[in-house]
Amino acid sequence: MATISTHLRNFKEPTKEQAQRLFFSLPPNPPPEDVGPTDYRFEINAVLMLNEGQEDSYAGKLYLLPPYLCFVSLDRRSVKMTMPLSAIRRVERVNHGRAGVFELGLMLWHGMRLNIQLTALRSTADAFCANLRDALKIQLDLGRMKQVKQFVKTCYSEVLIPVSNPEADNEREDGSIMTEGGDGNALAKTTYHGGLGLTFKFPGDAKKLREGSKLKLWTTYLRAHGRNLTLLRYPHCTRLVQVGLPNRLRGELWETLSGSIFLRFSNPGVYEKILRDNAGKTSTSTEEIEKDLNRSLPEYSGYQDEKGIATLRRVLTAYSWKNPELGYCQAMNILTAALLIYMSEEQAFWLLEVLCDRLLPGYYSPSMYGTLLDQRVFESLVQRCLPMIHDHFHDVDVQLSVASLPWFLSLFINSMPMIFAFRIVDCFFCMGPKVLFQVGYVSLSSILKINGEKLLSIQDDGAFISLMREYFASLGESAHPKATDPRSRAIIKFQELLLVAFREFSIINDEMIENERRRYRGEIVHSIESFAKRAAIRNLSSFGRFSKDQIGLIYDNLFKALVVAPPPPPVMTKRLIPGTDDEMERPETRIELKTFRIFLAEIATWARDEYVVSNGFQERVERRVAEHEFVDRLFFFWDINHNGALSFQDLVNGLDGIMFNDLMSSIEWFFTLHDKDQDGWLTKDEVLVLSESLLFIFRSEVGDAYLGTVSRFMTNAFEYGDALLPEEGEKMSPIPNEVSANTELAPSLPSNQPYLNRATFRMVVLADPLLEAFFDVDLPRSFKLQPVEDSSAARGQTGLGLLGNVGGFLSSFVTDDNKKIFNSFVDDMGKAIGKHQVTVRPSINQHERNLALQEPLKETTRHLQRLRSQSSLTTPTSSTPSGVSASPMSSQSNLEKAPLVPPTSAGLKPAPVLPSPFTDVSPLAKANAAAAAVMENRQAFAIDEAGDEDDLDDSDLAELSGDDEGMMAEVDAFLEQNDASVGAR
Amino acid sequence: MADTSDATQKPIQVKLVLLGEAAVGKSSVVMRFVNNEFQANKEPTIGAAFLTQKCRLEDRVLRYEIWDTAGQERFHSLAPMYYRNAQAAVVVYDITKAASLEKAKSWVKELQRQANPNIVIALAGNKLDLVTGQASTPGTSAAASSADDEDEADDATATPGETEEEAGSESLRQVPKDEAMAYATEAGLLFTEISAKTGEGIVELFTDIAKKIPIEHILASRGAAAGGAANANRAPAVNLNETSDPKNACAC
Numbered sequence A: 001m002a003t004i005s006t007h008l009r010n011f012k013e014p015t016k017e018q019a020q021r022l023f024f025s026l027p028p029n030p031p032p033e034d035v036g037p038t039d040y041r042f043e044i045n046a047v048l049m050l051n052e053g054q055e056d057s058y059a060g061k062l063y064l065l066p067p068y069l070c071f072v073s074l075d076r077r078s079v080k081m082t083m084p085l086s087a088i089r090r091v092e093r094v095n096h097g098r099a100g101v102f103e104l105g106l107m108l109w110h111g112m113r114l115n116i117q118l119t120a121l122r123s124t125a126d127a128f129c130a131n132l133r134d135a136l137k138i139q140l141d142l143g144r145m146k147q148v149k150q151f152v153k154t155c156y157s158e159v160l161i162p163v164s165n166p167e168a169d170n171e172r173e174d175g176s177i178m179t180e181g182g183d184g185n186a187l188a189k190t191t192y193h194g195g196l197g198l199t200f201k202f203p204g205d206a207k208k209l210r211e212g213s214k215l216k217l218w219t220t221y222l223r224a225h226g227r228n229l230t231l232l233r234y235p236h237c238t239r240l241v242q243v244g245l246p247n248r249l250r251g252e253l254w255e256t257l258s259g260s261i262f263l264r265f266s267n268p269g270v271y272e273k274i275l276r277d278n279a280g281k282t283s284t285s286t287e288e289i290e291k292d293l294n295r296s297l298p299e300y301s302g303y304q305d306e307k308g309i310a311t312l313r314r315v316l317t318a319y320s321w322k323n324p325e326l327g328y329c330q331a332m333n334i335l336t337a338a339l340l341i342y343m344s345e346e347q348a349f350w351l352l353e354v355l356c357d358r359l360l361p362g363y364y365s366p367s368m369y370g371t372l373l374d375q376r377v378f379e380s381l382v383q384r385c386l387p388m389i390h391d392h393f394h395d396v397d398v399q400l401s402v403a404s405l406p407w408f409l410s411l412f413i414n415s416m417p418m419i420f421a422f423r424i425v426d427c428f429f430c431m432g433p434k435v436l437f438q439v440g441y442v443s444l445s446s447i448l449k450i451n452g453e454k455l456l457s458i459q460d461d462g463a464f465i466s467l468m469r470e471y472f473a474s475l476g477e478s479a480h481p482k483a484t485d486p487r488s489r490a491i492i493k494f495q496e497l498l499l500v501a502f503r504e505f506s507i508i509n510d511e512m513i514e515n516e517r518r519r520y521r522g523e524i525v526h527s528i529e530s531f532a533k534r535a536a537i538r539n540l541s542s543f544g545r546f547s548k549d550q551i552g553l554i555y556d557n558l559f560k561a562l563v564v565a566p567p568p569p570p571v572m573t574k575r576l577i578p579g580t581d582d583e584m585e586r587p588e589t590r591i592e593l594k595t596f597r598i599f600l601a602e603i604a605t606w607a608r609d610e611y612v613v614s615n616g617f618q619e620r621v622e623r624r625v626a627e628h629e630f631v632d633r634l635f636f637f638w639d640i641n642h643n644g645a646l647s648f649q650d651l652v653n654g655l656d657g658i659m660f661n662d663l664m665s666s667i668e669w670f671f672t673l674h675d676k677d678q679d680g681w682l683t684k685d686e687v688l689v690l691s692e693s694l695l696f697i698f699r700s701e702v703g704d705a706y707l708g709t710v711s712r713f714m715t716n717a718f719e720y721g722d723a724l725l726p727e728e729g730e731k732m733s734p735i736p737n738e739v740s741a742n743t744e745l746a747p748s749l750p751s752n753q754p755y756l757n758r759a760t761f762r763m764v765v766l767a768d769p770l771l772e773a774f775f776d777v778d779l780p781r782s783f784k785l786q787p788v789e790d791s792s793a794a795r796g797q798t799g800l801g802l803l804g805n806v807g808g809f810l811s812s813f814v815t816d817d818n819k820k821i822f823n824s825f826v827d828d829m830g831k832a833i834g835k836h837q838v839t840v841r842p843s844i845n846q847h848e849r850n851l852a853l854q855e856p857l858k859e860t861t862r863h864l865q866r867l868r869s870q871s872s873l874t875t876p877t878s879s880t881p882s883g884v885s886a887s888p889m890s891s892q893s894n895l896e897k898a899p900l901v902p903p904t905s906a907g908l909k910p911a912p913v914l915p916s917p918f919t920d921v922s923p924l925a926k927a928n929a930a931a932a933a934v935m936e937n938r939q940a941f942a943i944d945e946a947g948d949e950d951d952l953d954d955s956d957l958a959e960l961s962g963d964d965e966g967m968m969a970e971v972d973a974f975l976e977q978n979d980a981s982v983g984a985r
Numbered sequence B: 001m002a003d004t005s006d007a008t009q010k011p012i013q014v015k016l017v018l019l020g021e022a023a024v025g026k027s028s029v030v031m032r033f034v035n036n037e038f039q040a041n042k043e044p045t046i047g048a049a050f051l052t053q054k055c056r057l058e059d060r061v062l063r064y065e066i067w068d069t070a071g072q073e074r075f076h077s078l079a080p081m082y083y084r085n086a087q088a089a090v091v092v093y094d095i096t097k098a099a100s101l102e103k104a105k106s107w108v109k110e111l112q113r114q115a116n117p118n119i120v121i122a123l124a125g126n127k128l129d130l131v132t133g134q135a136s137t138p139g140t141s142a143a144a145s146s147a148d149d150e151d152e153a154d155d156a157t158a159t160p161g162e163t164e165e166e167a168g169s170e171s172l173r174q175v176p177k178d179e180a181m182a183y184a185t186e187a188g189l190l191f192t193e194i195s196a197k198t199g200e201g202i203v204e205l206f207t208d209i210a211k212k213i214p215i216e217h218i219l220a221s222r223g224a225a226a227g228g229a230a231n232a233n234r235a236p237a238v239n240l241n242e243t244s245d246p247k248n249a250c251a252c
């Protein structure tokens, strides 16, 4: 029933380049052909000027990240540009006649002109220009330049601003300049994408929302600063977003501000293709989607209509096929329903991708870890900044998340009146996830201010939810009903909420949230994984004879094996036979042979090779998974339902079948394991295989006592087997009588015929004290359930103490690679000073017995090979009959020689020096890795400290907090200018 | 209307959580209990929906605080947030879907190990209307007691009889009543079969739970620890009834 997921272990901090792409809202993986054969990426200091002084000049950094050119001002918030290279029409060198000034003039698609001064050494500036030229050439060659004209027609802003620059107007779709009229006025035929709102009306009263004035303001802004693909973001843009986007432009601005427009631009036709390719198919996700279609913003008229429902169905379904691992998660329906009011299916599809991937990472994944993580971050925020609320909630055991979870999961849509929620969504796409924290936080603090008494007398979750509902429902009311100044009276609670959020809480910024996420990630991953573990254990139908703790250890080892060798992804389209009820929402995790080997190597001492490495600095044990037919045999033995894979329960049952055994049941177990057809008889082949299994198990033992034992075992087995054969009257084998009759001629018995029965096997075993001891004690005990070292923070090398106290569960995991590199580094040093030594650790007889005789393993192996060459056994797994049959007599004579080989070595056998898997790592890289490992330990960022800092970077809004009344003035100006009543609802 | 005589008796809050596989009818059961209506579910559930309903029990009034959890599997790890401190749980399965009982059993196990140790758990097999007339003969007597649902158009379907329907519906049942009941008895659960569509057994379900709730215990523990095990040492004298307002008590 349970799915064991290890994907949370795959988390990696973004690389520097990934971080840059995130910052500029670029698609995470640009198509290789757009990137080009060489790495054209470039970073250079620059000063940006728009349209010869339309806006102030800003100093900042220019990034060439093909196929984009990006710029951000030094404060990282005033100016931000993400420009597809294909929207750049001309680049020229501007000659000022001033020495030392290197200036470029860029003509953009929408007719803006950017002047960029490269403030770098001349050689650097030249190199940048060369790269820019090459990157532009790639775009031209790929035909991307041509696509711009076609693409922008899908944008409403092109209708809004039909008067375009001569540059764009004269350009044909192929990018060449037109010489005659003809296809001239293409823009008149613009067919822009729009949402359901165009058909079913937009929510809210257009007049009260001051739709017309907002459109006018945006028209002015977009005309001068670019639009859709070419939008440049200056502070005024953010302010306009904060007063609410006009309905008709909302969809386009959402995709522009979030960057999803770039995905749509570079993936033409993909959405339609996904729908086409999956037409008629169903999956768990499509079924879940179907159930939710009628409960997605049902109050909106568009969703009371089959047309709207069908739109929603297509987008959600297409996304579930695009991202089958995520599939569909409740709340995505609400979000998508909201998007579709303002944008087309294709626009919504790509915006959904950006939401799931970048803006709300992990929120909707099967474990929902992103949701849980951000709830934890939010809680810690409240704990620090609103301790009164936190302490009270703690006292009465009220959980913040019961209310705040839906805020984050569905961006406040459904939590507050739609038109307000959409304004939060506006800000969210413009400024990022911090908006959710800011608004959530300020909502709580507002209630504390307005209705503190009630908030602090709450006794349970229900009362808290009700209070929040009440507050959100009142957002349209005046924030200062008793104020004498009509203008203050006109400010509604929602406006005040935003004002306070952006003006006073710009300390809640992206960096702080990232740091907080980093701080709690380990905790959340741990709690999700231990929850899954508890569920898996609970759902076992039997523990066998294991205690709960032991079961836990089995799970831990299974989990560890899954991390190393994950199972293949579950099949998506399961619903091929309708009405089969045993299909679960997520199929049970089963491990394949590959994973099983790793699992068993953790548990059975003989299923791994242990090398003791010492290099003068540290001594450590390196484990290698042993591959042998015996391990595979065990896998199929435990797979009682012949699934070709083992469940957690199978593993528990399998281990239960051996770990509690006494002498007799161990012998029985070992016999049954090798009795392939389960007829109670081993064939000669099987006797050989069994012997080989024993040799495998004993392969690392010191001395040759065990090897001698195996030799004797084989001798005796064949002797007794032959001797007993003719007299065995009461043979219980299912062989037909005539075959039995043939076996009277014992020496010529085919090697695939029943040969040795249980009783005889037992006798042979008991004849040898060492074998007896092995079956009595060593075999059951060779299975050991030990805590998985990975899950303890204290694991790691103690030798140098360098990695000893890496904090947190996950971070210690993440440094695994570093640790390997570190080990190899120390080994190299050990080799250099001649102290590097590797020895094999025995698996069965670890310390218990002293053995006198010593013999290299290969001797007996050679005997076995000789023996085998005389039998039909060509491969270890083969059990098919073949013409040649082994002569027991000759086998015996060969084997008798085995124990006579004199001892050759004593003590631990030196193993060949292991080839290091990291030989290609330079010492510098190793040292860096070691340093990185140490850095894992650094102190996490604290919110409290953040509050003390004056200047916090990376906040579009901090700009507003600079001039305190910025936003207020803006709103007031806006209100006056438009002479409209407030409280638009 | 009926409650004025008991005005002195302030309602006792009982936290109740509904759990079960998606689409077994949890939300419909709540809708039937709270609003006495059956309709396509219009309330989107993110995490859990929160509703309240009062319930009269002899001389006492209970105020159920109902948490109707999202059925999607990936929300499972959020469920503890909703069932913690719950005094009652209704684990719903769909009697026409065998797998839903397995899921229900797994919820019961989870509740018994992880939830409040005194939690009252009821197992409810929903969609009884789909198999009406068959096997449920002992249960149909309960249909009479749901007669308060006077004007329900669907009432007709609840009346047992029509042999023609029986034959068709028999095959729909996938969970025999005996089997589920035997399991419930063994696991120490209340058990009933219900229909959110017809209303059959719904009120009885919630009343039976109310009867089993250790009310005195709740009152005592509320005063002592405000319901939280984590803060047993903090003991503010809490007036539990301060916020309740008895004017919209239901008729049950």
Ligand SMILES: Nc1nc2c(ncn2[C@@H]2O[C@H](COP(=O)(O)OP(=O)(O)O)[C@@H](O)[C@H]2O)c(=O)[nH]1
Binding pocket: B020, B021, B022, B023, B024, B025, B026, B027, B028, B029, B039, B040, B041, B071, B126, B127, B128, B129, B130, B194, B195, B196, B197, B198
């Ligand atoms: N026939 C019948 N259908 C029901 C009953 N209860 C719920 N349903 C239907 O089952 C589906 C799922 O119901 P819902 O309450 O949303 O299930 P939830 O996911 O468990 O909350 C809906 O289509 C309901 O109309 C019932 O008692 N009888």
Ligand SMILES: [Mg+2]
Binding pocket: B026, B027, B028, B045, B068, B069, B070, B071
């Ligand atoms: Mg529901």
